[in-house]
Amino acid sequence: MLKGKHILLGITGSIAAYKAAYLIRLLVKEGAEVKVIMTEMAKQFITPLTIATLSKNPILVDFYNPENGDWNSHVSLGLWSDLYLIAPASANTMAKMATGTADNLLLTTYLSARCPVAIAPAMDLDMFMHPATRNNLRILETNGVSIIEPASGELASGLEGKGRMEEPEVIVKHIRRILHSQSAMKGKRVLITAGPTREAIDPVRFISNHSSGKMGISLAEEFAYRGAVVTLICGPVSKKIDNPFIRVINVESAQEMYEQTSKEYENGTDVAIFSAAVADFTPDTISHRKIKRNGDNLQLSLKPGVDIAQELGKRKHKDTIHIGFALETDNEEANAQEKIKKKNFDAIVLNSLRDKGAGFSHDTNKVTFITSEGKKHPFGLKPKSEVASDIADLTETNFF
Numbered sequence: 001m002l003k004g005k006h007i008l009l010g011i012t013g014s015i016a017a018y019k020a021a022y023l024i025r026l027l028v029k030e031g032a033e034v035k036v037i038m039t040e041m042a043k044q045f046i047t048p049l050t051i052a053t054l055s056k057n058p059i060l061v062d063f064y065n066p067e068n069g070d071w072n073s074h075v076s077l078g079l080w081s082d083l084y085l086i087a088p089a090s091a092n093t094m095a096k097m098a099t100g101t102a103d104n105l106l107l108t109t110y111l112s113a114r115c116p117v118a119i120a121p122a123m124d125l126d127m128f129m130h131p132a133t134r135n136n137l138r139i140l141e142t143n144g145v146s147i148i149e150p151a152s153g154e155l156a157s158g159l160e161g162k163g164r165m166e167e168p169e170v171i172v173k174h175i176r177r178i179l180h181s182q183s184a185m186k187g188k189r190v191l192i193t194a195g196p197t198r199e200a201i202d203p204v205r206f207i208s209n210h211s212s213g214k215m216g217i218s219l220a221e222e223f224a225y226r227g228a229v230v231t232l233i234c235g236p237v238s239k240k241i242d243n244p245f246i247r248v249i250n251v252e253s254a255q256e257m258y259e260q261t262s263k264e265y266e267n268g269t270d271v272a273i274f275s276a277a278v279a280d281f282t283p284d285t286i287s288h289r290k291i292k293r294n295g296d297n298l299q300l301s302l303k304p305g306v307d308i309a310q311e312l313g314k315r316k317h318k319d320t321i322h323i324g325f326a327l328e329t330d331n332e333e334a335n336a337q338e339k340i341k342k343k344n345f346d347a348i349v350l351n352s353l354r355d356k357g358a359g360f361s362h363d364t365n366k367v368t369f370i371t372s373e374g375k376k377h378p379f380g381l382k383p384k385s386e387v388a389s390d391i392a393d394l395t396e397t398n399f400f
Contacts, residue, residue, distance in 0.1 A: 002031055002032040002172075002176065003030065005032045005033070005083070005179060006035070006080055006081050007035075007081070008035050008036075008077055008078075008081040008085070008113075009023070009024065009035070009036045009037070009087065010086035010087070010109070011037070011038045011046070012039050012106065013039055013041025013042050013044065013092070014090050014122045015156045016165035017045035017046045017088055019088070020087060020088070021046065021050055023171055024055050025054055026172050027172065028054070030172070033057075034057065035055065035060070035081075036051050036052075037059075037061070037105055038060070038061050039061070039093070039104055041090075060077075060105060063108075074105060074108040077109045077112070077113075078109055078112040081113060081115045082115055083115055083117075083118065083178060084113045084115055084116070084117045085118045085171075085175065086110070086118070087119070087165060088120060090121075091123045091130075091133050093107070094119065094121065094136045094140065095133075095136050097110055097119075097136075098136040098140055098143075116144075116181070117145045117146070118146035118175070118178055119140065119145055119146070119148065120148040120150070120171055121147070121148075121163075121165070122163065123150075123163050124157050124159065124163050125155060125159055125160075125161030125162055127163070128150065128161075128162055129162070146178055148171055150165055151164045151170075173225070173245070176225040177225045177226075180225045180226040181227050183227055183396065186227030186228070187227060188227075188270040189228070190220075190223045190230045191265060191271070192216055192219055192220050192223070192230065192231070192273045192275060193216065193232075193233045193273070193278070194213040194215070194216020194232060194233070194275050195211055195213030195216060195235030195277070196208045196213070196235045196237075196277050196279075197257055197277075197278050198235070198252050199253055199254065199282040200252075200283070201287065202289065204290050205290075207281070209279070210277075210360040210361055211276070211277035211360055212237060212360060212361045213235065213239060214362075215275055215384050216234070216276060217234070217239055217241055218387070218388035219273055219275060219392070220241075220246050221243055222385070222388040222391075223271075224243060228271075229247075230246045230247065231246075231248075231249065232246050232249070233251060233257055233261050233264065234249070235250075235251060235252065235257060236250075253282070254278045254279050254305040257276060257278060261308055262308075262312065265312055269320050270319070271320070271399075272320060272321070272322050273323045273324075274308060274322070274324045278306075278307070282303060282305040283300060284301040284302060284303045307343075309322070309324050310344075313345070314344070316344050321395065321399045322344060323391075323395065324339055324347075324348045325348065325350075325351075327351055327352075327360075328350065328352055328353070329353045329354060332350055332352050333368075336368075337370070340370070346399065347369060348369075349367050349369055349370075355381070356381075358381065362384075363383060363384060364381050364382060364383055364384060365387045366380060366381040369390070369391060371398055375398070377390075
């Protein structure tokens with residue numbers, strides 16, 4: 001979430017300037033305050049009126065207003081900003097940034113900025129791959145500028161290749177990660193399980209549950225934005241997981257999830273979060289052919305499935321934090337406390353199916369974070385993205 005953040009956006013002369021309008025809408029929607037500097041050439045691609053309307057702030061182009069002499073202070077802009085993002089960043093502007101040229105307001109503000117700076121390049125593929133451009137990018141990166149790599153695809157020239165400014169949704173993900181880069185979670189290895197499992201009965205039928213995986217995916221995104229190295233072991237979910245900072249391993253059954261989680265755990269884990277709804281039971285035998293209906297009843301023999309959290313809890317590493325989930329219908333807190341002991345959790349996230357708008361499939365959740373020492377942190381109903389932020393905050397403050 002970018003609520004209260006000050007984002008200074010620089011727009012340069014590129015056909016990709018049209019994407020800046022949608023980028024501003026996304027930033028404002030997330031609660032950020034946006035101010036915009038445009039170059040003279042940028043005004044040829046998108047109007048200042050459009051950008052001013054979306055950002056709810058006047059557009060800055062010149063060092064001063066020739067009508068009344070008002071000075072647009074590049075120093076003040078740099079001090080105001082939590083992040084200075086130049087998107088699109090043309091080859092010309094990147095070259096000037098690399099050499100310290102200061103011939104417009106956008107560039108002088110770059111040289112004055114004390115906040116993190118990021119650029120989203122946009123140009124034709126030959127320009128992007130030219131040795132001069134590659135060298136300028138290396139210089140900017142050495143100087144601490146974050147490079148949001150362009151995507152590949154059809155370019156304005158009609159050619160195909162790398163050079164398209166990254167899509168606004170992806171840029172926002174980069175912004176979140178940059179602004180959270182001072183988090184205590186930066187560089188920590190976080191392993192998360194999410195979603196349901198499917199236990200096969202025959203080639204066409206399976207046992208599963210109503211888990212959507214939304215809570216686990218939200219957690220993965222939140223920890224990734226904080227700079228953690230995130231691996232998500234995910235059962236079958238409908239939500240598309242499209243985040244460049246999350247390594248996703250897709251699985252089907254509880255046994256597959258256990259094997260992958262166990263393997264990743266042993267590769268090194270600082271935090272393990274068990275949010276998946278793993279099947280408690282699995283068919284005793286799996287038919288390799290579709291079971292035909294024969295009479296009115298079918299008897300299905302089930303055996304206990306693997307308890308991933310409990311098995312890893314038995315061999316818990318000394319410095320690894322284990323956080324579990326408890327979705328209960330009765331005696332919620334007592335059952336959660338019992339799970340903490342049984343599964344060797346450092347904390348558990350408790351929610352109840354009796355709470356309206358919480359639990360499976362909803363976009364919201366209502367949880368209580370309980371530590372093994374008995375500290376309780378209840379939260380009201382809120383979007384799962386905000387719940388994930390609460391859980392990440394408590395993980396940091398309690399364990400790091």
